[in-house]
Amino acid sequence: ICHNHKTLKAEENQVAVHCNVELTQMPSVVQPPGQPLTLTCKVSGYSVTDRSYCTNWIRQPAGEALEWIGEVCGSGNLYHSEKLKNKFSVSRDTSSSSVSLRGNGLQAADTAVYYCARKAPW
Template sequence: LKEYFFFPDVECNVELTQPTSVMKQPGDTLSLSCKVSGYSLSDGCCCTDWIRQQAGKSLEWVGRICYDDSTAYNSKLNNRFSISQVKSSNTLTLHGNRLQTEDAAVYYCARDPQ
C-alpha cells in the first residue's frame, strides 16, 4: 500500500475538502478535491494548478485548469491524470488512473500566479 498525501496551499487560500491521507495500490484510481476560497473559478482571470512532491524530490507540475475549462498536463505522466472543476461550488478535482508506485506523493492545488 502506498500513501497519497494532500495538503492545501494556505498562502493561496485553498481549503482542504477531503482526508489528508489516502491509501491506494498500483493500478487504482485516485480523486483528490480542493475547495477554493479567496477567488472564484469563474472569475475569468485565473487558472489553478496541481503540483506534487515525491519523497526526497523536487516539486513536479501535474496539470492546470483555467476559468474557461481549458487544461494542460505534464506529458511525462502519460495522460494518466485529468482535472475537472465545478464552478458553482468552487471545487477542483484531480483524477488519476492506472496509479503507479511513483505516484505516491504530497499533492497540492494552488492558484496559478499568471
C-alpha cells in the same frame, strides 16, 4: 494554504491572520496500486470561473523536486503535463467551487504529496 493574508493585531502578543484566498485539500489517502484516485481542492476567496486565474495540481515525491501535473483555468481551458497526461486529468466543479485531480493506473512510483495551488494573475 493561505494567500494574500492580512495580519491583524488582536491584543498584545496575539496575531490574527485573515485569509482572502484559501485552497482546502482533503486529508491524506492511501490507495491500492492500479485503483483510480480523485483528489479535490475546495477554493474560496476567488472563483474557479475567474479568467484571471488558473488552479494547478503539483506533486512532490519524497526527496524529489516539485512536478507540475496540470491546471484548470477560469476560462475553462485545461492543460496537462505532456509526461503525465495519460495518467492524470484535471477538472473543475463550478457549483461546489472546487477543482479535482483524477489519477488512473497509479503505481507505487506515483507516491507523493499532491498540492493544489493558484497561479498568480497575469
